[in-house]
Amino acid sequence: MKEPLWIPTTDRISKSNLMQFIPFVKANYDFRGATYSDLYNWSVNNIEDFWESIWNYSSLIHSQSYNQVLVRKEIYNSQWFTGSKLNFAQNLLRFNDDHSAIISYRENYPSIRITYNELNELVARTAVGLKKLGVKKGDRVAAFISNVPEAVITMLAVTSLGAIWSSTSPDFGIQGAIDRFGQIKPKIFLAVKSYYYNGKHIDCGEKIRSIVEKISSIEKVILVDEFSDFTESESSNSDITNSIGFNVLINNTYEKITYEQTDFDHPVYIMYSSGTTGIPKCIVHGAGGTLLQHFKEHVLHTDLKRDDVITYFTTCGWMMWNWLVGVLQTGATILLYDGSPIHPNKDLLWKLVEKENISVFGTSPKYLSMIAKSGYTPKDDCDLNSLKTILSTGSPLSDENFNWVYSKLKKDVLLSSISGGTDIISCFMLGCPIIPVYSSEIQSRGLGMKVEAWDDNGKALQSEKGELVCIAPFPSRPIYFWNDPDNAKYRSAYFEHYPGVWRHGDYIKITDTGGVIVYGRSDATLNPGGVRIGTAEIYRIVESIDEVSDSLVVGQKWNDDVKIILFVVLKNDIQLNKELIEKINTKIRTTATPRHIPALIHQIKEVPHTISGKKVELAVTRILNGESVDNKEALANPESLNQFINLI
Numbered sequence: 001m002k003e004p005l006w007i008p009t010t011d012r013i014s015k016s017n018l019m020q021f022i023p024f025v026k027a028n029y030d031f032r033g034a035t036y037s038d039l040y041n042w043s044v045n046n047i048e049d050f051w052e053s054i055w056n057y058s059s060l061i062h063s064q065s066y067n068q069v070l071v072r073k074e075i076y077n078s079q080w081f082t083g084s085k086l087n088f089a090q091n092l093l094r095f096n097d098d099h100s101a102i103i104s105y106r107e108n109y110p111s112i113r114i115t116y117n118e119l120n121e122l123v124a125r126t127a128v129g130l131k132k133l134g135v136k137k138g139d140r141v142a143a144f145i146s147n148v149p150e151a152v153i154t155m156l157a158v159t160s161l162g163a164i165w166s167s168t169s170p171d172f173g174i175q176g177a178i179d180r181f182g183q184i185k186p187k188i189f190l191a192v193k194s195y196y197y198n199g200k201h202i203d204c205g206e207k208i209r210s211i212v213e214k215i216s217s218i219e220k221v222i223l224v225d226e227f228s229d230f231t232e233s234e235s236s237n238s239d240i241t242n243s244i245g246f247n248v249l250i251n252n253t254y255e256k257i258t259y260e261q262t263d264f265d266h267p268v269y270i271m272y273s274s275g276t277t278g279i280p281k282c283i284v285h286g287a288g289g290t291l292l293q294h295f296k297e298h299v300l301h302t303d304l305k306r307d308d309v310i311t312y313f314t315t316c317g318w319m320m321w322n323w324l325v326g327v328l329q330t331g332a333t334i335l336l337y338d339g340s341p342i343h344p345n346k347d348l349l350w351k352l353v354e355k356e357n358i359s360v361f362g363t364s365p366k367y368l369s370m371i372a373k374s375g376y377t378p379k380d381d382c383d384l385n386s387l388k389t390i391l392s393t394g395s396p397l398s399d400e401n402f403n404w405v406y407s408k409l410k411k412d413v414l415l416s417s418i419s420g421g422t423d424i425i426s427c428f429m430l431g432c433p434i435i436p437v438y439s440s441e442i443q444s445r446g447l448g449m450k451v452e453a454w455d456d457n458g459k460a461l462q463s464e465k466g467e468l469v470c471i472a473p474f475p476s477r478p479i480y481f482w483n484d485p486d487n488a489k490y491r492s493a494y495f496e497h498y499p500g501v502w503r504h505g506d507y508i509k510i511t512d513t514g515g516v517i518v519y520g521r522s523d524a525t526l527n528p529g530g531v532r533i534g535t536a537e538i539y540r541i542v543e544s545i546d547e548v549s550d551s552l553v554v555g556q557k558w559n560d561d562v563k564i565i566l567f568v569v570l571k572n573d574i575q576l577n578k579e580l581i582e583k584i585n586t587k588i589r590t591t592a593t594p595r596h597i598p599a600l601i602h603q604i605k606e607v608p609h610t611i612s613g614k615k616v617e618l619a620v621t622r623i624l625n626g627e628s629v630d631n632k633e634a635l636a637n638p639e640s641l642n643q644f645i646n647l648i
Contacts, residue, residue, distance in 0.1 A: 002513070004436035005406050006414060016433045017299050025053055036435050036444060037514055044450040047472050051292065051448060055081065058295040058329075060288075061094055062086040063261045070473060075502050076487065076495050078473035080264055081288055087259035088268045088287040089123065089160035092328040096120045099306065100333040103356055104149050107196035107339030109227040114149055116331070119156075122149075122230060122250065124257045126157035129249035133220050135188060137162030137260055140270065142186035142218075144170050144177055144204070144211065145316050146195045147338040150224045150246055152325055154190055159268045159287070162260035166270040169315035170195060170202070171611060174210045176633030180272045183282050184482055185217035190246075192224045193238070198340040208240055218242075222249050264288035265479045269322055271422045273493075274610050274634050281489060282482030285425045289475035293426040294326035296447060302360060302389060302416070303433040304332045311335035312362030312391065313349065318612040319422045320362065320393065346371060350378040357386040364394035365401050366550075366613055369543060372404040373571070379409055389414045389431070394613050396518040398540040402439040417442045419506070419518050423494070426476045428468065428504065429516040440540070441515030449474055451516075453508050458498050465509045465532065467522055470502040477502070507534040524617040526555045528562050531595045535617060538598075541591045542566065542584060547574050550607045553598065554621040556648065565624065565648065566598035569607055576603035602647065608640040620644050 013019060022039060025031045029049050031042045043050040048069040055066075067083035095101070095116040102114040114122070135141065141158045145151045145167055155165045166184055168177055170192055181189075189212060194203045212218050221243035228247060238245075265286035272280040298304045310327055311334070314320040327334050335356055341349050353361055371378070378384060390405060390413055397417045405415045416431025419442055428451050429442040437443060445451045453466030460466075481490045497503040507519040519525075519534020526533040535553050542551045550569040555562040568584070570576060581601050588596050608616040611634070619629045623644045632638035 002438050004438055005402055006412070006437040008414070008434055008436070013434045016303050017305070018303070018432070018434050021057060021300055024057055028056070029053060036432050040445060040447060040514075043447040044472060047448065047450070047474075051080065051475055054292050054296050054448070058292065058299070060086065060291060060295075061091050066264070073473060074500055075470065075473045075477060076491060076500075078477070080473075080475040082264070084264045084288065085261040086264065086288060086291075087160060087162070087261055088266075088291060089156045089257075090259040091291050092156060092326070093120055093123060093257075094329060095331040099331065101328060102149050102152060103309070103333060103335040105335070105337045105339075105352065106146070106148060106227070107199070107343065112149060112229055119153070120257075121254050122153045123156040123160065124254055125250040125252045126153050127160050127257055128252040128255055130157055130161060130163075130188065133188060135161055135163050137262070139163040139188070140184045140186040141165055141188040141190065142181040142184065143167035143190040143316060144172070144192065144208065145190055145224060146170055146192045146226075147314065147316055147321065147336050148192070148224065149336065150190070150192075150228070151316050151321075152336070154222075155325065160257050160259050162262050162266065164267050164270055164284075167316040167321070168272075169317035169611060170204050170207070171197070171315070171636065172317060173633040173638070174207050176611075177207070177211050178214050179279050179633060180282070181211070182215050183279075184270050186215070187217060187219050188222060189215070189218045189220070190222045190224065192226065194226045196226070196339055198343045205238075205240070212240065212242075220244065222246055262287055267479060269425065270482060271319060271322070271425065273422065274612075274614065280634065281493065283422060283478045284480050284482055285476065286479040289477070289479075290322075290326065290425055291329065293424075293474070293476035294323060295329060297323075297426055297430060298327050298330050298332075300447060301427075301430050301432060302391070304330050304360065306331040308332040308359045309335055309356055309386075310360035310362070311337060311352070311358055313337060313341055313364070313367065314362070315611070319425055322425055324362070341367060342370070346374050346376045347378070347381055350382045350384070353387055354383045359386050360389045360391060361387060362391040362393075364613055365392055365397050366394065368392065368401050368404065369398075372400070372408065373546075373549065377408045384410050387413055389416055389433075391416050391418055391431070393418045393420075395615070396520070396536040396540070397440070398544060399439050400540075400544040402437075419516070421504070423478065423504070424474070424476050428470065429508075429518075435514075438511075438513055438515055441511055441513065441517055443515055445510075445514075445516060451510075453510050454498065458501075462510060463512055465507055465519055465534065467497070468504040468506040468508045469498060470504065507532070521617065524554070524621070526553070526562060526564050528555070528564055528595060533564075533596055535615075537592060538564075538566065538588065538596055541588050541596075542568065545584060545587060547571060547580060548584075552604070552607045552615055552617065552620060554617050554624060556621070556624045558599075563599035564597070566601045567604045567607070567620075568601060569604060576601065600648065604640075604643050606637060606640045606643075608638075609636050610634060611636045624648055
């Protein structure tokens with residue numbers, strides 16, 4: 001058996017929300033277990049009872065209760081809590097007191113604090129302004145916005161009216177924004193006029209004008225200044241047609257919000273697939289499923305309490321923003337950060353942990369690796385006593401990431417790797433405060449998420465790599481795709497490989513400890529000589545080598561087989577030579593298998609990434625196999641694809 005890197009103390013276990021939840025379940029349902037494993041098994045074998053327990057335990061605010069917990073047992077057309085009426089924003093604004101709701105930091109400006117009292121008033125005033133513009137139930141409001149309070153405030157106002165929110169970050173290209181928002185035909189467009197990143201001031205005026213010009217459904221543009229404390233009555237003038245400033249929008253007398261009551265599955269968010277292989281799919285998420293799933297993940301898995309401060313380094317174009325904002329229903333404090341995480345110094349975010357007593361810090365393996373390779377050691381420079389949990393997603397954590405956190409950051413911290421996606425606006429696998437952490441493993445499958453690893457024939461595997469599937473309904477599945485009236489795109493995306501079963505597109509192994517190892521996207525799986533290799537298996541090894549700062553691995557068709565091509569970005573003007581190639585191959589051979597060794601290794605200047613930071617394997621695979629890549633606007637650095645044209 002592997003040795004755990006972290007074991008929760010008896011005190012932490014006893015004070016956890018999970019240990020308060022277990023007696024609740026025992027008192028109300030036929031459950032007699034005591035461990036997380038017992039609770040998980042009960043939750044996935046009693047799906048309706050489990051999700052009803054979350055409805056009750058969360059004290060979900062509703063104006064009308066449900067007739068049935070679950071109608072239709074198929075995942076794709078399951079209907080949850082039928083007959084119920086509720087409002088999404090009302091549940092996120094259930095607290096109305098002097099406790100801090102939002103702390104906002106951004107490059108080049110002072111911080112802002114907003115209490116729950118102030119947040120309720122700002123949302124109410126914004127809702128009045130939107131009503132005056134004709135926003136009503138079912139309308140779409142699109143936001144081209146940085147991670148600032150105005151985004152949270154407007155989202156809450158929009159959903160309080162029963163309208164639908166959709167956002168991207170302002171670093172999206174013009175066509176990328178049009179490809180997304182153009183499909184959903186928004187009535188209102190919220191946009192930040194400019195922002196700072198890495199010390200550079202970036203003006204969004206030209207992008208805004210182009211987007212508004214191309215999307216004819218937009219009736220009014222609301223412009224957000226790069227900084228405001230909401231005390232100004234006017235915003236600066238703009239030459240953008242039909243625009244008003246955000247502070248003009250909210251310049252209304254405070255009125256208590258009248259929350260539009262909606263069905264459980266009423267749409268609140270439209271999110272988007274990455275769009276690296278075509279026009280992005282518009283994924284629609286419902287109010288009730290999002291609320292229940294986020295409550296479960298925040299309260300039971302992340303162990304959030306009212307006195308916690310949680311941050312996640314994210315943009316408004318990534319689902320982790322929606323996930324972070326969902327924390328408001330717990331009454332905890334969310335910290336928003338907008339700007340570069342390492343400007344002007346690498347200690348920036350760790351100093352924020354110290355200054356604001358952040359207890360839950362959300363990040364990515366890429367950031368942790370970058371800090372580790374820089375040589376900076378946060379524990380020697382910052383007071384991290386408040387920090388109890390680190391969340392990480394975007395790609396699998398490597399052994400080196402785990403070891404660095406426990407040796408250079410903090411020994412008594414729960415390192416919680418989490419994995420799910422935009423598709424479910426939540427997680428299939430994530431952390432658990434009452435069980436150990438093992439290197440390279442996500443601690444547990446999520447409660448109520450009947451996740452298995454399947455082979456090609458639909459057989460469940462234990463301690464073997466297979467396709468991530470979910471075989472029982474869960475309430476945060478997409479309610480539908482936009483402009484997909486017969487659900488053809490929806491069924492094709494998840495339910496065709498194994499009919500009726502959710503196939504997520506990740507390659508995983510469920511371990512003997514009950515944890516999960518993620519090996520990367522199964523649609524990017526390498527298959528040389530019939531041996532299935534997840535790309536993350538190679539990244540873990542290659543990016544642990546000192547000279548390598550980033551890497552990309554793809555498969556190229558070759559003589560009715562596939563050969564592995566590895567691309568590396570090297571540090572400090574290092575050049576790839578025979579010695580370094582041999583070092584890389586030896587590390588791969590000794591750490592993995594000879595099958596993992598690439599046929600070719602090439603040096604590149606940068607790895608293509610999506611705007612949310614994920615490596616773009618499929619587009620590069622297409623280029624190497626002589627196929628076209630149509631939608632480069634989905635990339636943060638689309639010009640990086642030029643490196644691969646005619647390279648091999």
